[in-house]
Each structure stands twice: as C-alpha cells, then as structure tokens.
Amino acid sequence: MTTVSVWIPGDQLLLQHPAIQIAEEQTTREQIHIILIESLERLRLFPYQRKKIVLLLSAMRHYADRLRTEGYQVDYIQAKSFVEGLQEHARRIQPQQLITMAASEYDTRYLQQKELEKLIGIPVTVVANTQFLVELYSPFANRKETRHAVMEPFYRAMRQHYGILMDGKESPSGGRWNYDELNREPLPRQLSVPPIVTFAPDSITQEVIELVNTFENGVGTTTHFEYAVTHEQAQQALNDFIECRLSRFGPYEDAMSTQGSVLYHAQISLYMNIGLLDTMEILQAAEAAYRQEQVPIQSVEGFIRQILGWREYMYWQYWQQMPDLRTANSWNAQRPMPQMFWDGQTRMNCIKHVATRVLDSGYSNHIERLMVVCNFCQLAGVKPYDVAAWFLSCYFDAYDWVVLPNVIGMGLNADNGRTTSKPYIASGKYIDRMSNYCKGCTYSPNKRTGPDACPFNFLYWNFLIENETRLRAGRSNQNVLGLRHINDQERLEIIQEARQFLQDTLQF
Ligand SMILES: Cc1cc2nc3c(=O)[nH]c(=O)nc-3n(C[C@H](O)[C@H](O)[C@H](O)COP(=O)(O)OP(=O)(O)OC[C@H]3O[C@@H](n4cnc5c(N)ncnc54)[C@H](O)[C@@H]3O)c2cc1C
Numbered sequence: 430m431t432t433v434s435v436w437i438p439g440d441q442l443l444l445q446h447p448a449i450q451i452a453e454e455q456t457t458r459e460q461i462h463i464i465l466i467e468s469l470e471r472l473r474l475f476p477y478q479r480k481k482i483v484l485l486l487s488a489m490r491h492y493a494d495r496l497r498t499e500g501y502q503v504d505y506i507q508a509k510s511f512v513e514g515l516q517e518h519a520r521r522i523q524p525q526q527l528i529t530m531a532a533s534e535y536d537t538r539y540l541q542q543k544e545l546e547k548l549i550g551i552p553v554t555v556v557a558n559t560q561f562l563v564e565l566y567s568p569f570a571n572r573k574e575t576r577h578a579v580m581e582p583f584y585r586a587m588r589q590h591y592g593i594l595m596d597g598k599e600s601p602s603g604g605r606w607n608y609d610e611l612n613r614e615p616l617p618r619q620l621s622v623p624p625i626v627t628f629a630p631d632s633i634t635q636e637v638i639e640l641v642n643t644f645e646n647g648v649g650t651t652t653h654f655e656y657a658v659t660h661e662q663a664q665q666a667l668n669d670f671i672e673c674r675l676s677r678f679g680p681y682e683d684a685m686s687t688q689g690s691v692l693y694h695a696q697i698s699l700y701m702n703i704g705l706l707d708t709m710e711i712l713q714a715a716e717a718a719y720r721q722e723q724v725p726i727q728s729v730e731g732f733i734r735q736i737l738g739w740r741e742y743m744y745w746q747y748w749q750q751m752p753d754l755r756t757a758n759s760w761n762a763q764r765p766m767p768q769m770f771w772d773g774q775t776r777m778n779c780i781k782h783v784a785t786r787v788l789d790s791g792y793s794n795h796i797e798r799l800m801v802v803c804n805f806c807q808l809a810g811v812k813p814y815d816v817a818a819w820f821l822s823c824y825f826d827a828y829d830w831v832v833l834p835n836v837i838g839m840g841l842n843a844d845n846g847r848t849t850s851k852p853y854i855a856s857g858k859y860i861d862r863m864s865n866y867c868k869g870c871t872y873s874p875n876k877r878t879g880p881d882a883c884p885f886n887f888l889y890w891n892f893l894i895e896n897e898t899r900l901r902a903g904r905s906n907q908n909v910l911g912l913r914h915i916n917d918q919e920r921l922e923i924i925q926e927a928r929q930f931l932q933d934t935l936q937f
C-alpha cells in the first residue's frame with residue numbers, strides 16, 4: 430500500500446485541503462501522514478507579536494487534533510527548520526511521495542517548488558493554492574502581468590466572474606460598482622461601538638502561552654489572549670461581525686478613534702490568513718445579510734470590496750512583483766524606523782494610540798495602518814523594508830504576501846506606482862477630520878509651522894517641496910497645487926522645521 434505524506438504549512442489550516450484531497454485519491458486514509466511543523470527558525474525570523482505566535486501555534490495544534498479525530502495520522506514536529514523537520518519525517522516514515530499546497534509566500538513556495546525534492550530525497554508534488562480566489566481565475570492567475578494593472582477593473586472582473594453582489598451577469602447590485610464616497614465618515618461622538626466576541630483560552634492555548642512566554646524576543650505580551658483558535662470560533666467571530674457591525678461598516682470604514690481600533694471593522698484578517706475562515710463563505714454570508722435587508726448596500730459593497738477587491742488584488746500584486754518588491758525603494762528613502770513605533774513613546778497622540786495598541790494587541794484598523802503609520806513613514810523618508818519589518822513583527826495578521834504590497838506598494842508607493850498610482854499622503858488635517866486623536870494632542874493640526882505645529886503638517890509640505898517636480902508629473906498634481914499659496918519665507922521655515930524635527934525628535 431502506498432504511503433503518502435502531506436505537508437501543511439501553519440497558515441494553510443483549511444477544512445477542505447487540496448493536498449489531502451489528492452492524497453486520498455492515491456491511497457487509504459490510514460496511509461496518509463499529515464505533517465505540521467513548528468519551525469524555530471521561522472518563529473524567530475522577526476521579533477514577532479507574541480499574541481500572533483500563540484494564535485498560530487494554538488490553531489495548528491487544534492487543527493492537528495481535528496485531523497486525528499478524522500482518522501489521519503498526524504506527525505506534529507518541532508524542528509529547527511521546515512527542511513530539517515521534513516528530512517526527519519522522510520527518514521522515519523519513508524513515504525513514496527510528499528504532497529503540499531503552494532505556499533502564499535515567496536520563500537516557502539520557492540523551497541517547495543525548487544529545492545525540496547533534492548533536500549528530502551522523495552518526489553514532491555506541489556498543488557495549486559486554493560486560499561485565494563484570484564489563483565482560481567485563469568485570466569489573472571496565468572498571466573504574468575507586466576502592464577500597469579489597477580484595482581478597480583480587477584475588482585469588477587472578480588465580482589463578475591464569481592457572481593458576487595451582482596444582479597445577473599452584467600449589473601452590480603444596487604446599480605453601482607463602488608460606494609467609496611459614502612465610506613468616509615468620522616465616528617460620531619455619541620456612538621459607542623459594540624464589543625467584539627472573545628474566547629477564553631482552553632488547555633491547548635494555555636500550554637502554548639506558557640511556551641511563548643519563554644521566548645526571549647518578541648513584541649507585546651500573551652496576557653489577555655482572547656482570539657479564536659478553531660474554525661468554529663472564527664465562524665462565531667464572523668457571525669458576530671455580520672450581525673452587530675457590518676451594517677455600519679461602510680460609513681465608518683475610514684474612521685479612527687481613541688475608543689479603540691476595531692470600531693465597526695471585522696477583525697477577521699488574522700483568521701483568514703491562516704485558513705480558519707474561507708473567503709467565498711465570508712463573501713456569501715455578507716451578501717446574504719444584504720439580500721435579507723439586514724445591511725445597506727454601501728456597507729456590504731464596501732466590505733466585499735475589501736476582500737474580493739483589495740485582499741485578492743494585493744496577493745496578485747505580490748506575485749506580479751516578487752522578488753523585486755522586497756527591495757523596491759523608488760523614493761530613495763533611507764531613514765530607519767523611528768523608535769516611537771517600537772515603544773509608543775511620543776507626543777504625537779495619533780501615533781502614540783496606534784503604536785501602543787498594535788504593540789499590545791497586534792491590531793490596528795486599515796486607515797490607521799495607511800494614513801497614520803505609512804503616511805508618517807513616507808513623509809519622514811523611512812526605508813520601505815524597515816517599515817515592512819515593523820509590520821511583520823507587530824501585527825497579528827502580518828505575512829509576507831500581504832505586508833509587502835500593502836506597505837511597500839500602497840502605503841509607501843515605493844514600487845514605482847505599480848500597486849497604487851499615487852502616494853497616500855496627507856497632512857494632520859486629514860487625521861483631525863477622521864479621528865478624535867487631535868483633540869488630546871499637544872500639537873495643533875491647524876498649524877503648519879511653529880513650536881506646536883503638527884509634525885504631519887510640516888513633513889507633508891516639506892515632502893511636496895522636495896518632490897514637487899516628480900509629483901507634478903504624476904497623479905498628485907492636485908496636492909502640489911497648494912504650494913502656490915506658500916511664499917518663499919514659509920517654504921524655508923517648513924524645510925528647516927522638518928529637518929530639525931527629524932534630527933532632534935526622531936534623532937535621524
Ligand atoms: C500599510 C498596510 C499594512 C497592512 N498590513 C496587513 C497585514 O499585515 N495583514 C493583513 O491581513 N492585512 C493588512 N492590511 C490590510 C488591512 O488593513 C487589514 O486586512 C485589516 O485592517 C484587517 O482588519 P479587519 O479584519 O478588521 O479588516 P476590515 O477593515 O474589516 O476589512 C475586511 C477584510 O478585508 C481584507 N482586506 C481589506 N483591505 C485589505 C488589503 N489592503 N490587503 C489585504 N486584505 C485586505 C482583510 O481580509 C480584512 O479582514 C494592511 C493595510 C495597509 C494599508
């Protein structure tokens with residue numbers, strides 16, 4: 430009887446795993462060995478958010494238990510590296526074949542496709558990744574796109590192909606493809622956001638917490654770990670979002686508040702990214718809530734756009750641009766990541782709130798990632814990969830495939846505009862409009878220069894002055910137009926204050 434092994438990396442905890450399905454076509458369930466590896470090398474690649482490591486290891490261990498109860502033999506290995514774990518398994522079990530699903534990340538996929546067979550000495554079959562809908566839609570999946578591709582047509586094509594939020598083949602439900610302009614309201618002061626569902630750690634999670642507490646390097650702590658670690662719990666978290674928060678997701682999608690980061694957001698990326706939630710099921714559940722008139726069109730469309738649009742587009746961009754994306758730096762930014770992001774110690778109230786929350790919980794919402802962290806780093810000229818390394822370390826949903834296009838591509842516009850055609854930059858006025866951070870800040874969002882001027886302001890104008898020619902030639906012409914109202918004297922003050930802030934406050 431043929432013995433077949435299936436290697437499942439920890440971010441592929443799928444209920445319907447294609448590598449297992451293929452193994453079942455070749456042999457009996459008893460002859461299938463499923464390998465899950467806790468790789469020390471991988472866990473130490475960055476000083477990771479401790480809650481993320483607890484989530485990952487606990488979810489892997491729960492998944493292993495589930496597979497055992499379904500009748501599979503599970504080889505759960507703690508090894509120095511994936512390769513050592515697989516070599517040891519191959520020696521011990523001597524399978525005729527190893528089947529694995531193509532990883533979402535470049536380095537692991539490279540290992541699977543180019544190196545593994547030689548390293549472990551048995552035939553390796555790499556099956557197509559089914560975690561992303563774009564992988565299953567051939568016009569996007571097969572073509573190595575070299576022309577500039579834009580998110581909006583990508584999103585429309587995906588909606589049409591998968592029939593999501595469509596009335597018939599051609600017409601978007603509600604009559605429009607995109608309700609973005611209805612998705613930009615700040616949170617009203619009197620609105621208090623519903624709490625999100627939490628999960629008490631069980632004995633498996635407790636054991637993992639004790640293990641992670643022994644790790645020397647890492648961000649944050651394991652205390653108050655309350656995230657889902659099984660498919661059923663993740664489903665509960667999704668249901669809670671759809672019932673209690675989706676209806677207001679649209680209007681407050683871009684809002685920020687001292688109340689917290691989740692607001693009317695879903696907080697499901699951490700589960701999607703390791704396979705605890707299935708993309709199509711999420712889309713269908715959201716659409717069903719709309720069809721049953723529980724949520725308005727601008728909320729459901731906004732939410733579906735995030736997933737079928739942005740998430741799939743980012744994954745696609747990653748594979749279009751790797752490996753060059755990792756070193757992209759088209760604005761030639763050379764400064765290191767400021768210390769305030771690693772300890773939350775700063776007078777800038779917005780950064781203090783966001784950084785402290787991320788260091789503690791691993792989460793901040795989308796607009797805080799884009800318009801607070803990346804906006805600041807772009808204006809201050811921080812090296813793109815340094816910013817990406819901060820994200821990879823601190824966020825509980827951070828993986829190479831999602832961080833690089835979001836941070837280096839969208840957030841810092843360092844990939845020559847391939848992900849988004851213009852930089853997402855704004856002054857403190859934007860943050861003031863979309864949040865209540867500025868109310869409690871010692872800086873003023875209304876001042877461009879002077880001792881209490883908001884650093885986002887002089888850094889923003891300094892960036893426009895320094896890059897005027899380049900910005901004028903691109904889609905940022907509108908931003909640059911504002912420079913006409915600034916005289917030479919004020920230009921000089923802006924340049925000097927920006928320089929001084931970067932040297933004195935950030936010690937660059
Ligand atoms: C600079 C920057 C860095 C980011 N880093 C990460 C990251 O490390 N991991 C991560 O999963 N997402 C990342 N995102 C995307 C997005 O911010 C998060 O997915 C989202 O904030 C997660 O919280 P949520 O589940 O409450 O999402 P919601 O705001 O409720 O959105 C719903 C879902 O849409 C998806 N989504 C929305 N936008 C994106 C996007 N641009 N890329 C990928 N998925 C998207 C996510 O799966 C998310 O769960 C980043 C975005 C930016 C701008």
Ligand code: SF4
Pocket residue numbers: 776777778779780856857858860861866867868870871872873874883884885
């Ligand atoms: S004034 Fe500037 S630094 Fe302070 S919270 Fe507002 S945007 Fe942030």
